[in-house]
Amino acid sequence: MMWLEEVSKKPVASTNAPESLVQVAVAAPVRSLFTYAVPVDFAGKLVPGHLLEVPFGRGNRRGIMIGPGKTLQRPDVEMKAVSKLVEPDPVLSEAMIRTLLWAADYYLTPPGEMVFAALPPPFRRRGGSASQKRVWVVGLAPVTDLERIRELTNRAPLQADLVRVLEQAGEMDVSRLEQRFSGARQALRALEKKGLVRMRRKVKLRHPLTGEHPDASPVETLTADQQVSLDAITTALERRAYAAFLLHGVTGSGKTEVYLRAISHVVDRGQGAILLVPEISLTPQLVARVTAKFKSQVAVLHSGLGEGERLDEWRRLRLGQARVAVGARSAVFAPVQDPGIVVVDEEHDSSYKQSERLPYSGRDLAMVRAREEGAVVVLGTATPSVESFSHAERKRSTLLHMGERVHRRPLPEVEVVDLKKSLVDPVERQQTISPALASALAEVLDRKEQAILFLNRRGYSSFALCKDCGRSIRCENCSVALVYHRADQKLKCHYCGLNVPVPETCPSCESGRMQLFGLGTEKCEEEVRRRFPGAGVIRLDSDTTARRGKVHDLVSRFARGEADVLLGTQMVTKGHDVPGVTLVGVLLADLGLHLPDFRAMERTFQLLVQVAGRAGRGHKPGRVIIQTFLPEHESIVLATHHDFDTFVHKELARRQGLGYPPATRLLMVRVNHHAAEAASSLARQIAGMFRAASAGRVNVLGPVVSPLAKLRGRHRWQMLIKAPTVETLMLVARTVQQQIKVPAGAKILFDVDPQDML
DNA sequence: AGCACGCCGACT
């Protein structure tokens, strides 16, 4: 064979032992593995998972040894040798490598990208494991040569754009500019050469979380439901083989206690555990309970960790000093040694799916990892996703049900208020809190109890409208209306962050008669403070929690009873367990129902059941009031009865009828480009390729302009590929992916199992 | 992702 002759000329690999050639996943967005020769220095020492440096293209790159090499992908190129073994011990286990290669394959993503996504960022960079994070920032040079900038407009439009942005914004992160302008880095380099901009490396400060180590809560006896579920899980753990469970426990049924005891079981026998949560900063109470129980055995993988700290946590896990990893989505890659159990809390939460740069589902990879590690996986939630439920129905996982709250506390009573009726009354029309909710809130305040108010929209009003021409003020980069924020009196875009003063006159017709419409959390807060002057109100949304640790701070203050009302967005629905809360108000339940997404009903149902579940967790029973314009809507009616079974079976039938998951499998392909025409024509071209490649085996819907037609200055088009099975989907998708040549300035995203259809 | 190669339009 060709490659044997080639290799035998080199002194490094004289035999055909497996170590003479290795396959390497190189840190580059390239769709294949590469084969390298192994030099004598470490011949026979390389094992899968070793972090290497290899010559690649012009320079050197980091790479991971995947396994023995067989032959070159293309026999006509020259074989190169591994240049360096970076770390003496492998940084990935074989089970992790199998998981990651599976993921790269399934999510149609370059193996090198997937593999390095599982490692701390310093490992990817040459020069090793920096402990301080430095980023490149760029600003205009102090002496600006106006003559030369004007010159640029014709010759280099991209450079001219960048200069204009820098004039406005001052100093900016290079990586942020790159997100907005493709090719920004080369353009900036050119500008730097001309002396028009200045780049420097800036140290990014770390924000270590001050960790509380509370004492473990006293041991309580389990409910019958909890005991049955725990027994089923521990029986599976005893077998030390892959098994999957869907733990469906109503809100307040004590799922966390089941997780903790199951994790204890594996930790006691020397194994490790992974606990995934949707958003770690929103679940301080869960993190506190885990740390209380397992103390220094816990590694918390917080998104706010600095690079050095993250690396430290990573090392502690890899060395076996810590055995329990807690974190969001990416913690599925935590280097826990020999994990015996992987728990996914709130498995229905859509934040487990990353839908940008590198799309993958942390929940689904948790199952794959558990399979590869021979571990038990537990998906826990009060509102299982339709997919996971169907998975259990088809016996791919075991359904465990906990229908009763601890201490036999009742589920809260839910009432629905029809907002259509309040439209008739001129006073009520102006208010976001209906008379029914207002009187319930007054009672709660009287009794010195607490309330949670939920409104899934931040800001003050949802848009500013001109009373003469009827146009709303829109974002210049995105196809959305700007939202008025009263705190800083600005109009903001919730997608790109654009922040502009409110114009005196209408930008379209010069009329001075602008008016604010709609509601957001800011306006609601104002109304609560006005109508209930004595009440202490805490607002929880991404505006009040922008600073690190702020969520934890505000939630703990509310939990300690320092405020009477917690008012906010999605954040108030997740995970907190505040015994004093006896009232939950949903200000506008139908907000999510109008989204063009086949999961809109499922999301609404989950959201309502979850938020309702925050009420009545203490000794006193809870009450829930849902305000809506659609009181007879199925997902609202069934949520008021906490009726998951009816909901899921109706939803399954509906999905079957319409051909949506889990009845089918989906791939979304999204194209984006600065130029609208380029985006649409490329999308049409790709859709054509799908139709040609599919030969009728898959259904190609679209292309259509994305519901969010423009985002951060880029026009978006998308298509949905519907296939009867994964195999068919993969086959067709791979065929098309190989044919596509990405034109300059375009971005194409293949999103397998899309969650976010906007 | 980088980087070389090569085409093409704007200027000394």
Add this chain to the structure above:
DNA sequence: GTCGGCGTGCTC
């Protein structure tokens, strides 16, 4: 003619 920007293709 030359210079530099920008599209295209390749990396064991």
